[in-house]
Amino acid sequence: MTILSPQWYNRHKGVMEMKDILEHLSVVESFDTRQQSKVLHKLSEIIGISLFAMIANANDPEEIEVFCNVHETFLREYFVLANGIPSHDTIERVFEMVSPEYLEGLQHHFNELLNTNEGEKIRKILAIDGKTQCGNGTDKQKANHIVSCVDEDGFCLGQKLVDDKSNEITAIPALLYNLNIKGHIITTDSMGCRRDIVKKIRKKQADYVLAIKGNQGTLYNDAKLYFNNAELLRGCAYNKTIEKARGGVEMRKYWQTDDISWLAQRKYWAGLKSIAMTRNTITQKGKTITETRYFISSLPVDVKGMARAIRKHWMVESYHWQLDVTFREDANHIRNKHISYNLNIMRKLALNLFKLLDIGKKHELEAE
Numbered sequence: 001m002t003i004l005s006p007q008w009y010n011r012h013k014g015v016m017e018m019k020d021i022l023e024h025l026s027v028v029e030s031f032d033t034r035q036q037s038k039v040l041h042k043l044s045e046i047i048g049i050s051l052f053a054m055i056a057n058a059n060d061p062e063e064i065e066v067f068c069n070v071h072e073t074f075l076r077e078y079f080v081l082a083n084g085i086p087s088h089d090t091i092e093r094v095f096e097m098v099s100p101e102y103l104e105g106l107q108h109h110f111n112e113l114l115n116t117n118e119g120e121k122i123r124k125i126l127a128i129d130g131k132t133q134c135g136n137g138t139d140k141q142k143a144n145h146i147v148s149c150v151d152e153d154g155f156c157l158g159q160k161l162v163d164d165k166s167n168e169i170t171a172i173p174a175l176l177y178n179l180n181i182k183g184h185i186i187t188t189d190s191m192g193c194r195r196d197i198v199k200k201i202r203k204k205q206a207d208y209v210l211a212i213k214g215n216q217g218t219l220y221n222d223a224k225l226y227f228n229n230a231e232l233l234r235g236c237a238y239n240k241t242i243e244k245a246r247g248g249v250e251m252r253k254y255w256q257t258d259d260i261s262w263l264a265q266r267k268y269w270a271g272l273k274s275i276a277m278t279r280n281t282i283t284q285k286g287k288t289i290t291e292t293r294y295f296i297s298s299l300p301v302d303v304k305g306m307a308r309a310i311r312k313h314w315m316v317e318s319y320h321w322q323l324d325v326t327f328r329e330d331a332n333h334i335r336n337k338h339i340s341y342n343l344n345i346m347r348k349l350a351l352n353l354f355k356l357l358d359i360g361k362k363h364e365l366e367a368e
Helices: 006-011 018-031 043-055 061-070 088-097 100-115 168-177 195-203 218-227 230-234 303-312 314-325 337-356
Strands: 125-132 145-151 156-161 185-188 207-212 237-245 248-257 274-284 287-297
Touching (some): 043 100, 043 337, 125 303, 156 337, 195 207, 218 230, 218 274, 218 287, 303 314
Parallel strands (some): 185 207
Antiparallel strands (some): 248 274
16 A cells, blocks of 8 residues: 655645644534443544545555554554454444544545635536445445535545435535535536426535436426527537547537526526537547537526536536545445445545645655
């Protein structure tokens, strides 16, 4: 596993004190339901050392224990560890009993750090999408499916575990309820294009750009017919970009219009102001593939702004890719769904910390 040395942390104290981040751990003791007479290790310290270990790419309680034993001296700069390093069994039991709400509180604290010295509030794209923890599934149970909200800078702001008997449609409103989205732009794939979700977004004073597909019936068909009319298309705001991508050339075309008075369903979609179409053409190794997609939005006509929102939605997919490739999430086969969900949040805390310190762009990791 890749190890972050004590020298690495010391070098970045000018950017952010790790002790400032770990201050939030003090509230965890109120979540400790263990029999105190039998407790050898403070709950806050177990969570804290686990965060350090997962930053170093530990993937499960066994690897967390290995990391902590190797770097006990360094960890004592931040934790008392009166009874030494807890066993992996103890670490696993902690993640089985601790509330995800506590870990999400840590996440909220990270988000506050992101806004420090930001000045005037920036209007951001917040992309919502789901990811399955593939290693958690068995023949007898469905794998955890988690809906996450990731901003355009690649920070996860929150997540919601989808109930086994439900789907993303019910999880998205619950996730939105816990997020401060006022003034921002929410993007989702077609699964999130629901009237109740739109109402929730508008009630929280945010805007939306939502993909629509055939599951929206006449709404999708009407948008498709409109943009397939050459004369109407010429009256739309238009933007085009061409860039190298995936070993080929990708051309993206965007059209947007607020000419929606004819749209029969417009009254059912809170705040609906415009519809849009994108047509992406990828030429790679002599082959050309074209994809056309349609969207509804509460944004007025600003085709470059619309293009930005659509393009930035990929950030949540990139974030999920990093969880799998960098943090090996799908390689983790812990069957307990509660533990697996808590470890997902911990990985996101680690990944957010990397991004907060701009790891991979401005700094090099030091290996011991």
